[in-house]
Amino acid sequence: MGIRRILAAVFATAALAGLGLTGAATATAATAQGAPSYVTPSQCRDGGGTPAINEMGNYCKGGTHNGEQVD
Known part of the structure; x- marks a missing residue:
């Protein structure tokens, strides 16, 4: 029963971390x-x-980069 709790905690942490990474990428x-x-x-x-x-x-001026600033 202790293993199930640990696995549940690991999966929950991974799911929350995944949501955080997705939000940061967006x-x-x-x-x-x-x-x-x-x-x-x-x-x-x-x-x-x-x-x-x-x-x-x-x-x-003109071409495919028309209006883009030249650096």
Whole structure:
């Protein structure tokens, strides 16, 4: 009977730990969605755009990275 209690405690702890990890992963994914996107000047050019480094905001103009900030 003692073994059953120990196993029940182990399973309960594992279940709670699993829920905690799932919640943390969801929170991380939600935070990452709103993060700004940065590309290098070469990535901007490779995507068919022009890095507007000297203009305010340093954005990539045109191509697949249009509107992303150049870093």
